[in-house]
Amino acid sequence: GQQVMQIPQYQHVQEGEDFTTYCNSSTTLSNIQWYKQRPGGHPVFLIQLVKSGEVKKQKRLTFQFGEAKKNSSLHITATQTTDVGTYFCYGGGADGLTFGKGTHLIIQP
Amino acid sequence: NAGVTQTPKFQVLKTGQSMTLQCAQDMNHNSMYWYRQDPGMGLRLIYYSASEGTTDKGEVPNGYNVSRLNKREFSLRLESAAPSQTSVYFCASERDRNIQYFGAGTRLSVL
Numbered sequence: 001g002q003q004v005m006q007i008p009q010y011q012h013v014q015e016g017e018d019f020t021t022y023c024n025s026s027t028t029l030s031n032i033q034w035y036k037q038r039p040g041g042h043p044v045f046l047i048q049l050v051k052s053g054e055v056k057k058q059k060r061l062t063f064q065f066g067e068a069k070k071n072s073s074l075h076i077t078a079t080q081t082t083d084v085g086t087y088f089c090y091g092g093g094a095d096g097l098t099f100g101k102g103t104h105l106i107i108q109p
Numbered sequence: 110n111a112g113v114t115q116t117p118k119f120q121v122l123k124t125g126q127s128m129t130l131q132c133a134q135d136m137n138h139n140s141m142y143w144y145r146q147d148p149g150m151g152l153r154l155i156y157y158s159a160s161e162g163t164t165d166k167g168e169v170p171n172g173y174n175v176s177r178l179n180k181r182e183f184s185l186r187l188e189s190a191a192p193s194q195t196s197v198y199f200c201a202s203e204r205d206r207n208i209q210y211f212g213a214g215t216r217l218s219v220l
Contacts, residue, residue: 009149033208042199042211043152088151090209097207098168099144101151 004029004091006100014108019076021103023089032065032072032091037102043088046074079107111135115200115212122190122219130185130215132200138210140203141183143167143175145196146214152199158183190219 005024013019023032031050035043047056049065049072056063060083062075072091076083086102116131134141143155154167158177172194174186187194195218201209 006151031207035209042214043201043209045208045210048208090207098154099152101149 004032004089004098004100006089006103008103009101010104010106012106012108013079015081016078019079019083019105021074021087021089021105023072023074023091023100025070025091028069028093029065029072029091030069030093032089034063034072034074035088035090035099036085037088038085041085076105079105081107081109083107113200113202113210113212115198115215117215118213119216120218122187122217124191124219126190126219127186127188128190129187130198130200130217131182132184132212133182134200134202134210135181136202136204136210137180138202138204139180141177142201142203142209143173143183143185144199144201145169145194146199147196155185155198190217192219195219 007022033048034046036046037043047063052069053067054065060077064073084107086104088102089100113134139160142157144152146152153169155169155173156167156175158164161180164175164177176184198215200212203209
């Protein structure tokens with residue numbers, strides 16, 4: 001499947017600060033999904049974006065899909081300790097889908 | 110609903126030993142997947158099965174075999190374990206629109 005690149009690999013923030021992770025592809029994505037994995041846990045589906053320019057919100061989390069459908073972002077406003085974990089994007093096209101390598105969110109109280 | 114169930118949760122093997130990781134889902138999903146997760150490498154696809162009776166190689170299939178026994182079950186076999194196969198293994202099943210549901214994982218150490 002086509003590759004999706006995710007940055008940054010690690011992000012340290014103070015509790016209350018915002019956090020953003022980005023997912024990029026060199027080719028057009030049919031859709032993009034975001035998953036969260038808590039430390040010691042398994043990935044859990046958060047959301048799927050399908051339409052160009054789509055923006056979805058889940059409480060403090062905002063998900064965006066780029067106009068060209070080649071990139072996506074996950075933004076967390078005012079992080080809390082419960083946000084700790086690794087956030088993965090999952091996307092692709094006709095050739096198949098792959099996971100990004102994930103962004104580890106570390107929160108300092 | 111149990112969702113996706115993996116057994117065992119933990120396993121320690123010696124180099125050269127064989128074992129089978131079991132996965133079962135009760136959501137009537139057609140597609141099932143096996144991933145391995147290593148630090149800094151994200152989730153890498155080992156094998157997948159789009160439907161009962163079919164299996165296909167993923168990104169890192171060497172050293173592994175799979176069986177899609179029926180619609181519910183998808184097993185992963187290590188015929189001769191190597192230290193490089195020390196990892197966390199996740200099974201997943203896929204609902205429509207590519208949304209995946211993961212099991213709790215098997216933590217495998219090969220000494």
